[in-house]
Amino acid sequence: MCIxxxxxxxxxxxxxxxxxxxxxxxxxxxxxxxxDKYENETLLKWGWPEDLWFHVDDLSSAHVYLRLKPGxxxxxxxxxxxEECCQLVKANSIxxxxxxxxxxxxxxxxxLQKRGDMDVGQVGFKSERDRRYRTIEKNREIVKAMMRxxxxxxxxLEAERLRRDAEEKKVRVEAFKKxxxxxxxxxxxKKEEDDLRSYKDFMNSGEYNSxxxxxxxxxxxxx
Numbered sequence: 001m002c003i004x005x006x007x008x009x010x011x012x013x014x015x016x017x018x019x020x021x022x023x024x025x026x027x028x029x030x031x032x033x034x035x036d037k038y039e040n041e042t043l044l045k046w047g048w049p050e051d052l053w054f055h056v057d058d059l060s061s062a063h064v065y066l067r068l069k070p071g072x073x074x075x076x077x078x079x080x081x082x083e084e085c086c087q088l089v090k091a092n093s094i095x096x097x098x099x100x101x102x103x104x105x106x107x108x109x110x111x112l113q114k115r116g117d118m119d120v121g122q123v124g125f126k127s128e129r130d131r132r133y134r135t136i137e138k139n140r141e142i143v144k145a146m147m148r149x150x151x152x153x154x155x156x157l158e159a160e161r162l163r164r165d166a167e168e169k170k171v172r173v174e175a176f177k178k179x180x181x182x183x184x185x186x187x188x189x190k191k192e193e194d195d196l197r198s199y200k201d202f203m204n205s206g207e208y209n210s211x212x213x214x215x216x217x218x219x220x221x222x223x
Contacts, residue, residue: 016158018042022098024149025081029140030067031146033092037121044123045112046157048164051109052077054089056102057133061093063110074108074132082106086134087142100138107131 018039023031034040040063047053047065054064054072068077068087086104090094096102111131113124125131 040121047109056093056096057105064089
């Protein structure tokens with residue numbers, strides 16, 4: 001994309017209006033990737049914590065992201081979805097697409113690290129142990145199936161991430177309020193039980209019986 005086209009794109013779609021290609025895995029996961037290294041740079045800035053990132057190891061390629069569903073982790077994601085992302089990232093590597101076999105690296109978005117001295121689209125890792133690898137062979141059928149789900153969009157990635165964070169905060173606040181209410185209710189019930197127990201203990205105590213007997217004596221004297 002030339003400078004003029006990129007300037008026009010940003011005028012029309014906004015600073016975060018990167019061209020993004022969307023796909024859907026065979027089991028319904030959202031998958032997306034940028035058009036080039038400049039879009040990749042924007043994706044690196046506004047990805048979601050639950051996004052799983054894929055790249056051809058040691059070769060230039062697209063950055064492919066899969067959005068995990070609630071409760072899923074990098075290691076519980078089904079093998080079919082992992083393979084589909086691996087095939088997609090291989091097919092979108094100039095060098096990797098020509099090879100029969102390539103090694104794919106994938107990790108959580110939160111494990112990606114962008115330093116100031118890195119080139120556009122380049123990324124490192126915070127933790128080496130939180131990466132996973134898979135060596136794959138070319139599978140044209142999987143790539144064709146993925147391409148049939150392809151959509152091109154110009155989303156406002158910043159706005160989407162901010163909405164996501166706001167919703168997450170809202171859920172956390174509501175959960176905290178619920179826990180606080182439950183705690184207060186438990187403390188109220190405990191106090192009632194303690195008060196009742198104290199009353200019963202007093203009723204069964206010698207002090208109570210002594211007071212009753214003393215009261216009867218006073219009545220007898222009065223009579």
